[in-house]
Amino acid sequence: MHIVDDDPHFCEASRLILVAAGFSVNVSASGSDYLADSAPSKPGCLLLDLHMPNLSGVEVLKALAGRRDKPQVIIVTGHADVPLAVQLMQLGARDIVQKPFVRQRLLDAVEASFRPPVTASANDRAVAAETRIARLSARERELLRSLAAGLSNKVIAHQMNRSVRTIEMHRARMMDRLGVRTLAEALQIAFEAQHQG
Incomplete structure (x- = not known):
C-alpha cells in the first residue's frame, strides 16, 4: 500500500501503525511524486491526503480515474464537508478518514480496501x-x-x-x-x- 501526504510526521505515524498491522507501506511526499512512480499502476490501497500543495488529492483522484488497475483510494483530511465527500465518492474514493483519526478507524478502512470486490451486477x-x-x-x-x-x-x-x-x-x-x-x-x-x- 501507499501513503501520499506532505506532512512527514503524519506519514511516519501512519506508516508505523500500518506496518505494525502487517502491511507493506511505501510513502510519497506529494501527489506528483506518487503519479511519477510506477506504484499507481499497481492495484492496492492508497492513503491520500486531500490538501497538498501543487497537486491536491482531488487532482490525484482525477489522474487515477483513467487507469485500469487503479488502487482503492482512502482520502485522509482534517476537514471534509458533505458536498466534498460526495464529490470524492463520485471521483472513486472508497472511504474518507478524518484527521486526527482513531487508529482502529484507519485500520478498518485499509483492511476493507483489500477485501475482494463485490462481483454482483x-x-x-x-x-x-x-x-x-x-x-x-x-x-x-x-x-x-x-x-x-x-x-x-x-x-x-x-x-x-x-x-x-x-x-x-x-x-x-x-x-x-x-x-x-x-x-x-x-x-x-x-x-x-x-x-x-
Missing part, C-alpha cells in the same frame, strides 16, 4: 441498496437523498424546517438502520440505488 447491487433504503423512514430517505445531492446538515435542516441537532440525530439513526458506520458507506448505498432501473 450493477442491477443486483442497486436492488440490494434499495432493500436497505426501504428500512428507512420517509424522513430518513429524504435525508439520504439530500446528503447524496451534496447538501450540508445545515442546509438540510433549513429545508426540512428542523434544527441541525435534529438532523444529526436523524442521520445517526439512518446510518444505524443502513448498517453503516461512515458517511462514505451511506453515500455508496445511495449512489448504487440511483443505478436502479
Whole structure:
C-alpha cells in the first residue's frame, strides 16, 4: 500500500501503525511524486491526503480515474464537508478518514480496501441498496437523498424546517438502520440505488 501526504510526521505515524498491522507501506511526499512512480499502476490501497500543495488529492483522484488497475483510494483530511465527500465518492474514493483519526478507524478502512470486490451486477447491487433504503423512514430517505445531492446538515435542516441537532440525530439513526458506520458507506448505498432501473 501507499501513503501520499506532505506532512512527514503524519506519514511516519501512519506508516508505523500500518506496518505494525502487517502491511507493506511505501510513502510519497506529494501527489506528483506518487503519479511519477510506477506504484499507481499497481492495484492496492492508497492513503491520500486531500490538501497538498501543487497537486491536491482531488487532482490525484482525477489522474487515477483513467487507469485500469487503479488502487482503492482512502482520502485522509482534517476537514471534509458533505458536498466534498460526495464529490470524492463520485471521483472513486472508497472511504474518507478524518484527521486526527482513531487508529482502529484507519485500520478498518485499509483492511476493507483489500477485501475482494463485490462481483454482483450493477442491477443486483442497486436492488440490494434499495432493500436497505426501504428500512428507512420517509424522513430518513429524504435525508439520504439530500446528503447524496451534496447538501450540508445545515442546509438540510433549513429545508426540512428542523434544527441541525435534529438532523444529526436523524442521520445517526439512518446510518444505524443502513448498517453503516461512515458517511462514505451511506453515500455508496445511495449512489448504487440511483443505478436502479
